[in-house]
């Protein structure tokens with residue numbers, strides 16, 4: 525997949541987004557956010573593949589650093605489905621969940637079934653103050669079901 529350079533208006537919005545989170549705007553940070561706009565739930569490797577097209581000097585290590593900084597600043601959400609590498613997305617703060625295909629690893633967003641975090645009440649929270657419940661629906665996507 526190759527993307528053309530982002531239009532200026534979009535870049536401006538991304539710059540504001542980075543500044544708003546208290547971070548310095550850098551080309552790699554812009555490129556990572558732009559890549560994840562087009563490819564939500566991408567792994568670091570996938571993001572790197574895309575960023576490299578725009579910024580040929582970038583290393584995978586640098587992309588990992590950018591992903592960590594943007595995640596810590598709340599601009600990205602990191603999800604870690606069992607048995608798969610970590611994925612990143614720009615949709616943050618809405619407590620949504622994920623459908624993961626066991627056939628092809630595709631990941632789709634699912635709105636929270638109940639509403640606010642934590643959307644599930646533990647039968648026994650053992651004294652914890654629960655802030656978040658992460659729900660993963662595993663199954664076969666429509667394409668894989670057709671292929672089967």
Ligand SMILES: [Zn+2]
Pocket residue numbers: 625626627628629630664665666667668669
């Ligand atoms: Zn599938």
Ligand SMILES: [Zn+2]
Pocket residue numbers: 565613615620621622632633
């Ligand atoms: Zn998502």
Ligand SMILES: [Zn+2]
Pocket residue numbers: 619620621635636637638639643644659
């Ligand atoms: Zn939920």
